[in-house]
Amino acid sequence: MKYLNLFKLQYMVILILGCLFISSCTEEDMTVGTVDEKIYEFHDELLGYLTDDQGKQLSSDVEFRLSGDLSLYLNLTKKTTSDCTVSVVYDENVLEEYNARNSSSYELLPRSQVILPEEAVLEVKAGEKKSSPFQISFVSNGELSVDNKYVVPLKINVTSGNLNLVQEENTWLIFVTDKTGMPDCNKASGFKIFSCMEVNDTNPLNNLSFTLKNSKKLLIDALIMFSGNMMYNRETGQVTMKYNGNVQALLDKYDHYLKPLQDRGMKVLMGIMPDHDGSGLCNLAPETCRDFALEIKAMCDAYNLDGIFLDEEYADYSIYDLYLTVPGFVRPAASACSRLAYEVHKLQPEKDIMIYAYSTIYSLPAIYVDGRTVQSGEYVTYAVRDYGIAGDMSYSFPGLPKSNMGLYSQEYTGKFIASKANLQWMVDGGYKTHMIFAMDPYRLNFEYQQLPSMQDIAKVFFDDELVYDGVKYPKDWE
Known part of the structure; x- marks a missing residue:
């Protein structure tokens, strides 16, 4: 059964049972440290989803001066007996599709300013549920507008393991602002x-x-x-x-x-x-x-x-x-x-x-x-x-x-x-x-x-x- 249909079935069951507690479920932040896996427990299949170092899903927002970085993690809904890996590729088509779907006009952060690891994969070892950090770095070329958001579009593909990605988790957008040429109010304490x-x-x-x-x-x-x-x-x-x-x-x-x-x-x-x-x-x-x-x-x-x-x-x-x-x-x-x-x-x-x-x-x-x-x-x-x-x-x-x-x-x-x-x-x-x-x-x-x-x-x-x-x-x- 396809993943999306399973979710629809789950939702129908919840409605039939009259479980109105949905409106008061716990919430998960763009900066959550953990993801609520209860929504995946209905499935016997092994599912994977990505989070960043703040626990966000599907997209991240990064501001940097001169250079910056972001870490991504592959998470599994349950432990597995074999290694699971996904590849990460810079893919312009991901942003084109996003702009078309949302009537937006975000521009690419040039590939030359994005540094991916030489081996661009996230791996969860057998017996584990979360990968080591996968670090993506950004560098300024001194030419980007401080008033614009630029996007690093990533395509995620399963390369090994009996693993399916959660719906929509096969892409990731990193919204980047290069603040190199702009004054800021950021203080060392973070307040x-x-x-x-x-x-x-x-x-x-x-x-x-x-x-x-x-x-x-x-x-x-x-x-x-x-x-x-x-x-x-x-x-x-x-x-x-x-x-x-x-x-x-x-x-x-x-x-x-x-x-x-x-x-x-x-x-x-x-x-x-x-x-x-x-x-x-x-x-x-x-x-x-x-x-x-x-x-x-x-x-x-x-x-x-x-x-x-x-x-x-x-x-x-x-x-x-x-x-x-x-x-x-x-x-x-x-x-x-x-x-x-x-x-x-x-x-x-x-x-x-x-x-x-x-x-x-x-x-x-x-x-x-x-x-x-x-x-x-x-x-x-x-x-x-x-x-x-x-x-x-x-x-x-x-x-x-x-x-x-x-x-x-x-x-x-x-x-x-x-x-x-x-x-x-x-x-x-x-x-x-x-x-x-x-x-x-x-x-x-x-x-x-x-x-x-x-x-x-x-x-x-x-x-x-x-x-x-x-x-x-x-x-x-x-």
């Missing part, structure tokens, strides 16, 4: 600071005023524009993006307000949240998720955004109950947001997807797509908790590495300011993502709350001293 900014009141350029004394790096790694909105158009039946006058003004003047941040290595993410019209991140049917993901891709492409920040507030589901009367909507559940994030990642695997772990999307369950279980770690890049809340997020976002979990988020209007002890707790626990909200040098508490807080961040997270240049950028748009 990432996200500035979620209320752009109705505050100029994003204020994020450029804070650097670290020793490293000379910007304190802030990414701006989150708070916020764009999703809107249900009752005339067309479509869910689209909309922006208030302040957000639209910044987008329209991207070169003035946003590009200077990216030129310094800072990422720019768009917040997406409901707007009191009954549509939300958690009530879109799969087909609506796919359509809205296309809308999000169009937004990111048009405004050169680096990702999105999903915030499930203000949907007013119970007032409208759209799923009762409108095709394309479902009863509100976190699994719908899982599907939306999955569809966004499928179209833009190189973009960051950050989840505000609050309300209905306090956690994201696994979903069943195209014959396999897809866990949240395959499409979520970061997840951050609400203000002042700590605690490991592995149960809510299984597979998400601690480094990408954001704890003790701070609210700079004064509602919650993290203490040094809070920040040190994150350091000791290996949590390396942190969000501040509503930083504004024109607010009255800037000198006695916001600035000291950022000084604490600089000291505890980076063992450095904050330098504030005193430059304040006013809101100067209409």
